[in-house]
Amino acid sequence: MIDPRLLRDDPDRVRAAQAKRGLSSDVVDRALAADAARREAIGLFEARRGEQKKLGKEIAGLGKAQGEERTALLARTKTLATEVKEAEAAQAAAEAEWREAVLSIPNPAADEAPAGGEENFVVLETVGTRPEFDFEPRDHVELGRMLGAIDIERGAKVSGSRFYFLTGIGAQLEFALVNMAMDQARNAGFTQMVAPSLVKPRAMEGTGFLGQAADDVYRIEGQDLYLVGTSEVAMAAYHSDEILDVASLPLRYAAFSPCFRKEAGSHGKDTRGIFRVHWFDKVEMFVYTTLEESYAEHQRLLAWEKEFMDKLELHYRVIDVAAGDLGTSAQRKFDCEAWIASQGRFRELTSTSNCTDFQTRRLDTRGRLADGSVGPVATLNGTLSSTNRPIIALLETHQRADGSVRVPAALRPYLGGLEVIEPVATVA
RNA sequence: GGAGGCGUCGCCUAGUCCGGUUUAUGGCGCCCGCCUGCUAAGCGGGUUGAGGAUAAAACCUCUCGCGGGUUCAAAUCCCGCCGCCUCCGCCA
Numbered sequence: 001m002i003d004p005r006l007l008r009d010d011p012d013r014v015r016a017a018q019a020k021r022g023l024s025s026d027v028v029d030r031a032l033a034a035d036a037a038r039r040e041a042i043g044l045f046e047a048r049r050g051e052q053k054k055l056g057k058e059i060a061g062l063g064k065a066q067g068e069e070r071t072a073l074l075a076r077t078k079t080l081a082t083e084v085k086e087a088e089a090a091q092a093a094a095e096a097e098w099r100e101a102v103l104s105i106p107n108p109a110a111d112e113a114p115a116g117g118e119e120n121f122v123v124l125e126t127v128g129t130r131p132e133f134d135f136e137p138r139d140h141v142e143l144g145r146m147l148g149a150i151d152i153e154r155g156a157k158v159s160g161s162r163f164y165f166l167t168g169i170g171a172q173l174e175f176a177l178v179n180m181a182m183d184q185a186r187n188a189g190f191t192q193m194v195a196p197s198l199v200k201p202r203a204m205e206g207t208g209f210l211g212q213a214a215d216d217v218y219r220i221e222g223q224d225l226y227l228v229g230t231s232e233v234a235m236a237a238y239h240s241d242e243i244l245d246v247a248s249l250p251l252r253y254a255a256f257s258p259c260f261r262k263e264a265g266s267h268g269k270d271t272r273g274i275f276r277v278h279w280f281d282k283v284e285m286f287v288y289t290t291l292e293e294s295y296a297e298h299q300r301l302l303a304w305e306k307e308f309m310d311k312l313e314l315h316y317r318v319i320d321v322a323a324g325d326l327g328t329s330a331q332r333k334f335d336c337e338a339w340i341a342s343q344g345r346f347r348e349l350t351s352t353s354n355c356t357d358f359q360t361r362r363l364d365t366r367g368r369l370a371d372g373s374v375g376p377v378a379t380l381n382g383t384l385s386s387t388n389r390p391i392i393a394l395l396e397t398h399q400r401a402d403g404s405v406r407v408p409a410a411l412r413p414y415l416g417g418l419e420v421i422e423p424v425a426t427v428a
Numbered sequence: 429g430g431a432g433g434c435g436u437c438g439c440c441u442a443g444u445c446c447g448g449u450u451u452a453u454g455g456c457g458c459c460c461g462c463c464u465g466c467u468a469a470g471c472g473g474g475u476u477g478a479g480g481a482u483a484a485a486a487c488c489u490c491u492c493g494c495g496g497g498u499u500c501a502a503a504u505c506c507c508g509c510c511g512c513c514u515c516c517g518c519c520a
Binding site: 039042043045046047049050052053055056057058059060061073074075076077078079080081095243366372374 | 477
């Protein structure tokens with residue numbers, strides 16, 4: 001939810017922000033009208049209620065004994081009570097409409113974010129050099145089969161398309177990536193977490209995933225629960241309804257959870273391999289901090305993501321995502337895209353967003369300032385490592401002519417010192 | 429799944445049976461001030477959150493787990509839900 005005060009004080013700025021995302025400002029006008037109606041309804045209710053309280057006190061002052069004065073007062077308050085009830089209902093309706101209107105406005109994009117849609121990103125930097133092969137490179141599907149690491153056929157047999165089994169060294173690779181990510185996070189001062197991947201509607205709505213993105217979310221039949229697409233959902237709701245001591249900020253969490261995505265809008269896209277799947281595991285960084293610090297923290301999250309990419313010895317670039325391609329709750333987003341040899345292009349491996357106070361307003365997380373007052377806090381998230389895409393990038397980048405794959409030095413301790421993944425003799 | 433108990437403004441707690449001058453009691457903690465070589469003690473005051481109104485205040489409304497209901501009036505009575513604890517059953 002955007003700051004209602006900003007909406008009231010500077011609606012033109014909110015309209016401009018909508019335009020930058022390529023959205024109409026109709027929702028802004030609707031929210032403004034709803035705000036005016038809401039305030040009027042509140043005024044009406046409070047006037048009635050105040051009168052009712054005053055009369056109630058008079059009745060109480062007269063004591064239990066019956067009397068003409070008391071009877072007259074009772075008659076008056078009786079009709080007043082109906083009016084109070086009506087005014088209260090009107091207020092509740094006005095508040096609900098206002099809330100819905102405000103909730104439908106996405107977080108205004110940062111001034112620095114590039115304008116435009118998906119194709120209008122800006123490349124901030126490119127790291128490393130493009131891997132060159134003096135043989136015909138294989139893609140991760142073939143490598144995964146040769147190494148006994150990925151079983152896509154049986155994934156489809158058991159669960160359907162976009163599912164897979166990680167087998168043998170593939171399973172080891174997942175745990176190695178997770179452990180390396182968790183160790184890095186712990187050394188950077190993060191609290192390690194294992195987060196639930198089923199959440200209530202409040203958490204889903206609060207993180208902005210029930211709006212335009214609702215089609216991509218799995219819901220549990222017959223229960224009020226959703227499967228998360230990222231542990232960001234659980235972590236944003238972790239401190240909901242709480243007031244955090246600002247002195248304790250930043251609160252940095254590294255959360256592991258399975259992630260589930262319907263991929264509803266991407267039929268036919270990335271159908272080969274395990275690039276775009278319905279389920280994967282992920283270590284996600286999630287930070288609560290002050291609004292003022294959030295911009296610097298965003299850069300730190302990006303730096304930690306780059307550190308992880310560097311350890312995997314990947315060729316990648318960092319992009320500044322354009323306003324129209326930001327999620328509902330993000331004010332600015334950076335993606336790290338790794339070079340995928342078989343596709344001949346850079347593909348997203350990690351993504352970090354500054355959600356400012358958009359999620360905390362929805363989930364009612366606030367901060368206690370040093371002077372004792374209460375103010376908004378910001379949330380940020382960033383992928384440290386998922387478990388499917390880094391495996392793809394690793395296999396394809398470090399493959400050799402015989403199908404073996406060199407293990408980057410930083411990852412070796414997590415694979416028992418293994419330096420090269422060799423093809424298995426027979427593939428089951 | 430069954431039975432019982434509990435949920436009050438940071439923490440603890442009074443109030444709930446028997447509805448009303450309740451702007452929710454008191455203690456701890458915390459903040460400000462007084463006193464004091466310093467600290468402690470003592471004394472005085474403040475201390476839930478949200479919203480409305482205002483230039484800013486004074487002020488007003490809501491908030492006793494959540495949501496309904498009864499009533500002129502609900503922390504208090506009634507119904508539903510949620511959470512926590514204890515015991516039992518069942519299954520890892």
